Amino acid sequence: MTGSGAAAVLDAGLRTHEDNAALLLRAVRKSFADVVAVNGLDLEVARAECFGLLGPNGAGKTTTIEICEGLTAPDEGRVELLGLNWRSGASELRQRIGVQLQETQFPEKLTVEEVLRLFRSFFRRGIPVEESIQSAQLEEKRGSRVGTLSGGQKQRLAMACALVGDPELLFLDEPTTGLDPQARRHLWELVDRLKQAGRTIILTTHYMDEAERLCDRVAIMDHGRILALGTPQQLIASIGGEHIVEFVITGQESGDGVADVALLTAIPGVQSHRSDAGLHQLSVRELHTAVPRIFAELTRQGLQLSEFRTHSATLEDVFVGLTGRNLRDE
Amino acid sequence: MNKLQRSSLYQLSMLRFRLTLREPEAIFWVFIFPILLAVGLGIAFRNRPADVLQAGATTSQLTRALAADEGLTATTMDEQAGTRALATGSILLLAIQQPDGVAYRYDDSNPDARTARLLADRAIQTAAGRREAVSSVNQQIHEPGARYIDFVVPGLLGMNLMGSAIWGIGFSIVEARQKKLLKRLVASPMRRWQFLAAYLISRLAMLILEVAAFLGFARLMFAVPFRGSLWQLALLCVLASLAFSALGLLVSSRARTMEAASGLMNLVMLPMWILSGVFFSASRFPAMIQPVVRALPLTAAIDALRGNMLQGMNLGQMMAPIAILLAWVAVPFAVSLRIFRWR
Numbered sequence: 001m002t003g004s005g006a007a008a009v010l011d012a013g014l015r016t017h018e019d020n021a022a023l024l025l026r027a028v029r030k031s032f033a034d035v036v037a038v039n040g041l042d043l044e045v046a047r048a049e050c051f052g053l054l055g056p057n058g059a060g061k062t063t064t065i066e067i068c069e070g071l072t073a074p075d076e077g078r079v080e081l082l083g084l085n086w087r088s089g090a091s092e093l094r095q096r097i098g099v100q101l102q103e104t105q106f107p108e109k110l111t112v113e114e115v116l117r118l119f120r121s122f123f124r125r126g127i128p129v130e131e132s133i134q135s136a137q138l139e140e141k142r143g144s145r146v147g148t149l150s151g152g153q154k155q156r157l158a159m160a161c162a163l164v165g166d167p168e169l170l171f172l173d174e175p176t177t178g179l180d181p182q183a184r185r186h187l188w189e190l191v192d193r194l195k196q197a198g199r200t201i202i203l204t205t206h207y208m209d210e211a212e213r214l215c216d217r218v219a220i221m222d223h224g225r226i227l228a229l230g231t232p233q234q235l236i237a238s239i240g241g242e243h244i245v246e247f248v249i250t251g252q253e254s255g256d257g258v259a260d261v262a263l264l265t266a267i268p269g270v271q272s273h274r275s276d277a278g279l280h281q282l283s284v285r286e287l288h289t290a291v292p293r294i295f296a297e298l299t300r301q302g303l304q305l306s307e308f309r310t311h312s313a314t315l316e317d318v319f320v321g322l323t324g325r326n327l328r329d330e
Numbered sequence: 331m332n333k334l335q336r337s338s339l340y341q342l343s344m345l346r347f348r349l350t351l352r353e354p355e356a357i358f359w360v361f362i363f364p365i366l367l368a369v370g371l372g373i374a375f376r377n378r379p380a381d382v383l384q385a386g387a388t389t390s391q392l393t394r395a396l397a398a399d400e401g402l403t404a405t406t407m408d409e410q411a412g413t414r415a416l417a418t419g420s421i422l423l424l425a426i427q428q429p430d431g432v433a434y435r436y437d438d439s440n441p442d443a444r445t446a447r448l449l450a451d452r453a454i455q456t457a458a459g460r461r462e463a464v465s466s467v468n469q470q471i472h473e474p475g476a477r478y479i480d481f482v483v484p485g486l487l488g489m490n491l492m493g494s495a496i497w498g499i500g501f502s503i504v505e506a507r508q509k510k511l512l513k514r515l516v517a518s519p520m521r522r523w524q525f526l527a528a529y530l531i532s533r534l535a536m537l538i539l540e541v542a543a544f545l546g547f548a549r550l551m552f553a554v555p556f557r558g559s560l561w562q563l564a565l566l567c568v569l570a571s572l573a574f575s576a577l578g579l580l581v582s583s584r585a586r587t588m589e590a591a592s593g594l595m596n597l598v599m600l601p602m603w604i605l606s607g608v609f610f611s612a613s614r615f616p617a618m619i620q621p622v623v624r625a626l627p628l629t630a631a632i633d634a635l636r637g638n639m640l641q642g643m644n645l646g647q648m649m650a651p652i653a654i655l656l657a658w659v660a661v662p663f664a665v666s667l668r669i670f671r672w673r
Contacts (some may be wrong), residue, residue, distance in 0.1 A: 069517055070517075071513065071516070071517055071673065091519065094517075094518065094519035095519045099514070099517040099518070101510060101513060101514050101517060102510075103510055104509070104510045104511060104513070104514040105509035105510065105511060106511065106514075107345070107349055107506075107511065109348065109349055109352040109353070110345070110348060110349070114344075114345075114348065117335070117341060118338075118341045118342070118345055119518060120336075121335075121336055121337060121338040121340070121341040121342075122338050122518045122519045122520045123518075123519060124519075161514075161518075165518075165519070
């Protein structure tokens with residue numbers, strides 16, 4: 001009796017904790033034919049958090065987010081949003097979440113305002129259409145047909161449709177894919193304002209800079225699994241150095257032009273080395289002391305360089321460190 | 331925004347109207363095309379009863395005898411030229427002078443040629459001095475209701491109801507699926523039945539316009555008769571349109587691409603264009619396939635429309651086609667709701 005009572009208390013404790021989560025995934029699995037798209041995923045997103053699912057194409061990001069959105073049923077596992085699940089609370093959940101899918105094409109012959117009125121009519125409560133037009137900065141395009149909008153404007157319209165029901169939880173699937181840099185920045189500002197308003201946002205992206213710029217926490221996904229989870233700063237710190245030194249060797253005074261890597265990694269401040277298609281990368285702490293030593297060592301080995309550059313470590317470097325591949329390789 | 335504008339069923343129906351009315355091609359096919367077709371057929375068949383049939387004869391004597399009949403025109407030609415003219419269809423019958431009488435060369439599978447044979451023989455026998463045993467007088471009528479245009483207008487109406495429902499619903503559903511709009515809509519709190527109901531609402535509203543335009547034109551231009559009750563005719567149009575809408579829904583319930591959908595639509599509609607008696611009576615097909623022909627929704631629709639417009643039958647006298655149409659509403663609708671692919 002006491003044993004089960006304790007378990008119940010524990011369970012209740014877990015429950016309150018989990019009920020506070022905006023999103024909870026436990027051991028979620030999904031296969032299509034012979035491809036395992038999501039392979040045992042555990043995830044928890046707190047309210048008012050902006051959470052990023054990051055990974056290359058085919059990593060399982062879209063499947064994961066569509067399972068969360070109730071569009072795809074998982075083969076196994078538990079999915080809860082705002083303390084509800086899709087089996088018993090679907091119609092309420094639909095009212096409380098906002099969704100922006102990859103590659104939705106709204107009817108080209110409708111105007112911006114007509115599309116938003118349509119979507120607004122599905123929600124019991126929400127913001128006036130007027131306000132959603134303003135927040136997406138589409139005032140000048142209110143009466144324009146969807147077919148005449150630019151890529152960025154279409155994406156902002158999709159965002160406005162996701163927001164018109166004043167959702168507690170917002171899903172954005174690759175919101176800036178295919179947009180030009182200016183349109184991307186424009187959309188980022190929109191997401192910033194939503195964050196400031198305290199909305200919970202879950203987004204997928206394969207742009208590392210986007211995840212770093214927007215997300216409080218990031219999960220790096222590959223082959224249906226989460227490889228790393230944390231704040232962008234934590235993830236970058238996890239690879240050991242905050243800076244990356246890159247150089248290309250073109251020859252050697254005497255020898256075959258191959259650097260002695262062991263001597264390079266022995267330099268104080270150099271954490272690791274990898275090379276990819278002739279490009280050497282060193283992950284480095286304290287750039288100002290390490291770089292002169294790296295130069296000295298390369299000169300001592302008689303190596304000739306065609307390139308030498310440094311940058312601050314990014315999530316891209318984290319991904320490369322975890323998988324040995326570049327994000328855009330696929 | 332008033333209460334109506336806030337209703338999602340209203341917004342979804344308006345979506346359908348807007349998309350239809352902003353598609354110039356759709357307007358053409360729904361409103362202009364059937365009228366053009368009726369005009370063309372009306373002109374082609376307008377003077378049909380007064381048609382004069384072309385014949386040829388090998389002697390000028392025979393030619394004169396044939397030309398004496400007002401239903402025939404005749405040209406003199408030798409047998410070889412006449413055979414060529416028969417083969418190209420420029421004459422229907424060739425009268426050949428033979429030592430012991432006259433031979434008629436014609437194609438007996440062509441009704442016009444058979445008529446020409448009767449007229450020619452009568453003309454030649456009369457010229458040779460035959461007298462009628464019974465005197466007869468012709469009383470000709472050209473009354474609306476018995477003409478080809480009267481027969482074909484209900485057929486075209488049925489065909490138009492089918493085309494606009496199947497194309498209108500089918501293509502837009504498949505397009506919405508292909509462009510991921512369906513998926514986006516089911517990710518919102520939209521009620522799914524309302525999405526489908528909006529198609530029916532907008533279809534029925536468009537129906538009023540297109541049926542009124544087409545029948546109004548047929549009435550004004552050709553004085554096509556309306557012998558049955560008009561409200562029953564309206565009811566039949568609604569029923570037929572619902573049956574074709576259900577069929578359009580079924581055809582588009584799984585297809586992911588426009589190509590697949592348009593293939594399926596042709597597969598569904600082509601047999602009906604041929605078999606259902608749009609341009610000629612469906613009873614011309616062999617008895618063996620009659621059960622199939624009768625079970626097609628377009629046959630039932632056209633039978634019912636002709637029954638109402640031409641024969642002035644009321645609904646009670648047309649239970650068979652009405653039952654067939656009701657089955658075509660219920661079954662495809664139920665099936666497509668079960669198998670509909672929302673994403």
